[in-house]
Amino acid sequence: MNRLSSFNLAVRQRFAAMPKALRLLFLLAVALFFYALPVLNLPGLSTPDTDFGGVLFTVSVYVLVALGLNIVVGYAGLLDLGYVGFYAVGAYTVAVLTTEHASIPFLLVIPIAVAVSMISGVLLGWPTLRVRGDYLAIVTLGFGEIIRLTLVNSEWLGGAAGISRIQRPADMPMFDVPQLDWSTGAPLLDLDDTVPFLQFAGPGSQYSWYWFALSIIIVVLFADKLIKDSRVGRAWEATREDEDAAELMGVPTFRFKLLAFSMGAFVGGLAGALFAGRQAFVSPQSFALLLSILFLAAVVLGGQGNRWGVIVGAALVVYLPERFRGLEEWRVLVFGAVLMILAIYRPQGLLPPTRTVRATRSEEQVDLDERGLDGKETAHG
Amino acid sequence: MDLNFGFLADNFVALTVTGLALGSVYALVALGYTMVYGVLQLINFAHSEVFMYGTFAVIWTLYFMGGTAQTSGMSLVAMMAVALVVAMTVSALVALALEKFAYRPLIKRKAPRLIALISAIGASFVLAEAMGLRGKIAAAFGLEDDLRRYVGRSRDAAGIPVEIDQVGLFTIGDYTVTNVDALVIGAALVMMVALDQFVRRSRLGRGVRAVAQDPESAALMGVNSTRVVQLTFLLGGIMAGAAATLYMVRIGATRFDAGFLLGVKAFTAAVLGGIGNLRGALVGGLVLGVAENWGSAIIGTEWKDVVAFVLLVVILLFRPTGLLGESLGKARV
Numbered sequence: 001m002n003r004l005s006s007f008n009l010a011v012r013q014r015f016a017a018m019p020k021a022l023r024l025l026f027l028l029a030v031a032l033f034f035y036a037l038p039v040l041n042l043p044g045l046s047t048p049d050t051d052f053g054g055v056l057f058t059v060s061v062y063v064l065v066a067l068g069l070n071i072v073v074g075y076a077g078l079l080d081l082g083y084v085g086f087y088a089v090g091a092y093t094v095a096v097l098t099t100e101h102a103s104i105p106f107l108l109v110i111p112i113a114v115a116v117s118m119i120s121g122v123l124l125g126w127p128t129l130r131v132r133g134d135y136l137a138i139v140t141l142g143f144g145e146i147i148r149l150t151l152v153n154s155e156w157l158g159g160a161a162g163i164s165r166i167q168r169p170a171d172m173p174m175f176d177v178p179q180l181d182w183s184t185g186a187p188l189l190d191l192d193d194t195v196p197f198l199q200f201a202g203p204g205s206q207y208s209w210y211w212f213a214l215s216i217i218i219v220v221l222f223a224d225k226l227i228k229d230s231r232v233g234r235a236w237e238a239t240r241e242d243e244d245a246a247e248l249m250g251v252p253t254f255r256f257k258l259l260a261f262s263m264g265a266f267v268g269g270l271a272g273a274l275f276a277g278r279q280a281f282v283s284p285q286s287f288a289l290l291l292s293i294l295f296l297a298a299v300v301l302g303g304q305g306n307r308w309g310v311i312v313g314a315a316l317v318v319y320l321p322e323r324f325r326g327l328e329e330w331r332v333l334v335f336g337a338v339l340m341i342l343a344i345y346r347p348q349g350l351l352p353p354t355r356t357v358r359a360t361r362s363e364e365q366v367d368l369d370e371r372g373l374d375g376k377e378t379a380h381g
Numbered sequence: 382m383d384l385n386f387g388f389l390a391d392n393f394v395a396l397t398v399t400g401l402a403l404g405s406v407y408a409l410v411a412l413g414y415t416m417v418y419g420v421l422q423l424i425n426f427a428h429s430e431v432f433m434y435g436t437f438a439v440i441w442t443l444y445f446m447g448g449t450a451q452t453s454g455m456s457l458v459a460m461m462a463v464a465l466v467v468a469m470t471v472s473a474l475v476a477l478a479l480e481k482f483a484y485r486p487l488i489k490r491k492a493p494r495l496i497a498l499i500s501a502i503g504a505s506f507v508l509a510e511a512m513g514l515r516g517k518i519a520a521a522f523g524l525e526d527d528l529r530r531y532v533g534r535s536r537d538a539a540g541i542p543v544e545i546d547q548v549g550l551f552t553i554g555d556y557t558v559t560n561v562d563a564l565v566i567g568a569a570l571v572m573m574v575a576l577d578q579f580v581r582r583s584r585l586g587r588g589v590r591a592v593a594q595d596p597e598s599a600a601l602m603g604v605n606s607t608r609v610v611q612l613t614f615l616l617g618g619i620m621a622g623a624a625a626t627l628y629m630v631r632i633g634a635t636r637f638d639a640g641f642l643l644g645v646k647a648f649t650a651a652v653l654g655g656i657g658n659l660r661g662a663l664v665g666g667l668v669l670g671v672a673e674n675w676g677s678a679i680i681g682t683e684w685k686d687v688v689a690f691v692l693l694v695v696i697l698l699f700r701p702t703g704l705l706g707e708s709l710g711k712a713r714v
């Protein structure tokens with residue numbers, strides 16, 4: 001367990017020591033790789049049984065959700081079991097305003113959907129954030145369910161059948177992107193098998209949706225970094241570690257918790273809006289409580305508080321079941337078992353924040369010192 | 382949304398009594414959540430599956446003993462009594478297994494509490510899906526033909542093979558309280574009182590309270606905390622098994638995912654009454670059951686679950702530690 005953590009720490013220190021230009025170049029290369037990923041058709045990585053572009057889009061929506069939930073759970077330390085509610089608010093705002101009760105163009109609706117989600121975050125947070133810890137978890141769970149059941153029971157919102165034929169953004173097919181063909185063992189450009197660029201409806205549209213979502217993720221990542229490193233981020237950290245102490249130091253904890261909640265709702269609503277646009281159909285079944293739990297699992301497994309960690313977590317939560325679709329009905333069972341095993345063997349998540357790694361280390365050292373043992377002899381395996 | 386107070390007024394007694402019966406089941410399941418929370422301060426998310434295994438234990442016992450729709454009289458009572466014992470045993474075993482495989486490794490490593498929740502969620506998935514795939518699992522051992530009655534149509538609802546006649550006992554207002562109502566409410570109350578007295582008066586119960594108040598001091602005083610945690614899960618499992626039997630008497634059917642909603646409601650009941658507080662679980666369960674029935678009478682049955690959650694949110698806002706406050710463990714903020 002510690003070996004992976006040390007590696008993780010070492011990689012991060014090495015990265016931080018690089019010149020800034022080199023770091024930017026590296027990040028640019030990573031971004032380019034992910035833009036190219038759907039047409040690379042990398043053998044072994046692509047999902048054999050389902051459409052890889054579609055899977056990548058789902059992954060990117062989950063990544064967005066995980067980044068949003070990470071603000072709430074990872075940064076501010078608020079256990080939210082009803083996060084799917086904001087996702088639903090975003091998706092339904094798009095559905096209602098493009099199809100059901102108005103016909104505003106999709107790209108204009110996105111800011112509205114995000115604003116509505118944010119407002120709903122403030123409205124839910126205002127009363128609930130006064131309770132702490134596990135009570136907050138169960139209250140948010142209650143709110144998530146209230147939102148879902150309201151969707152089921154409200155005819156104005158389409159009832160249990162949901163809303164279909166959601167408007168998509170206008171197609172702007174500019175050019176076709178060729179796919180790579182690996183059938184000969186070496187990568188070849190396949191000019192017959194192409195993917196349209198910026199086409200949001202019809203076959204092949206999943207690629208454009210993926211690129212769209214990826215661009216949004218990159219923007220969100222930048223915003224996330226700026227906020228995390230600002231006064232706000234430090235206030236969240238203080239609140240998470242010890243709320244009373246933070247309050248005593250003059251941090252208005254309630255206001256910062258509310259801010260975290262609404263920022264989380266913002267990103268969740270954005271993800272919901274994308275989901276609704278791509279599916280062109282929303283129904284209450286898409287927003288079950290189980291999804292909140294899956295989102296939370298993505299954040300905790302990846303390493304709450306580390307944006308790269310939660311991205312990995314979200315990708316695994318979507319990708320693993322799709323990659324192993326062959327297991328069909330066993331996959332939920334296997335997923336549950338994987339959750340248990342990871343929880344037991346990597347309780348800090350796959351990629352915990354540097355701070356957590358250091359804190360765990362020093363705690364372990366204190367433990368060993370207290371027992372009067374030499375750390376080296378009894379180092380945990 | 383039309384508010385229909387007339388319906389509530391006309392059926393007030395009926396709604397209240399059936400609400401109390403449902404609430405008793407919530408309360409029994411809530412005990413499992415509340416005890417584990419009191420001792421370990423973690424949400425035992427998989428407790429709903431402990432209950433669900435109990436419901437299947439009831440069905441299978443009745444199958445095994447040859448219960449049919451014609452079974453009646455003393456033989457039916459005897460069968461249900463055996464089913465109760467089997468359900469309690471099965472639920473208790475599942476709860477103990479849960480403790481051993483999903484929680485103990487984490488407690489030993491002093492993992493963060495949130496991660497215990499994830500482990501519990503994983504265990505819950507595994508348990509529910511194992512029940513939902515019991516046909517496939519039996520097939521893997523080549524037993525699907527021998528066990529067809531038990532494992533057939535694993536994904537569908539399964540019902541008890543016997544029929545329990547509802548006999549009116551006495552009348553309050555214009556509602557006749559049936560034997561089933563009386564049995565469910567009475568049995569739940571007896572179980573609760575027994576558990577409450579056990580935790581309050583017995584030596585083992587004192588150990589449970591000691592660990593809940595201060596685990597380290599309790600350990601220094603010679604309380605074996607692992608045993609106490611096991612005892613907590615055992616008691617929670619027994620209560621869930623009893624709840625499962627009463628649920629099957631009243632509702633009659635279950636499914637591999639039947640635990641989920643009931644579990645959420647029961648946890649709500651525990652929080653409502655004050656988590657960690659045994660008497661709070663009883664109050665919370667009964668209040669929740671009755672409020673759901675009244676609420677759904679007023680604004681329509683499709684809003685039943687919304688009523689439950691709105692009630693929870695409202696109570697927590699005005700009494701953040703629940704109706705009776707936290708008591709098994711120390712007061713936490």
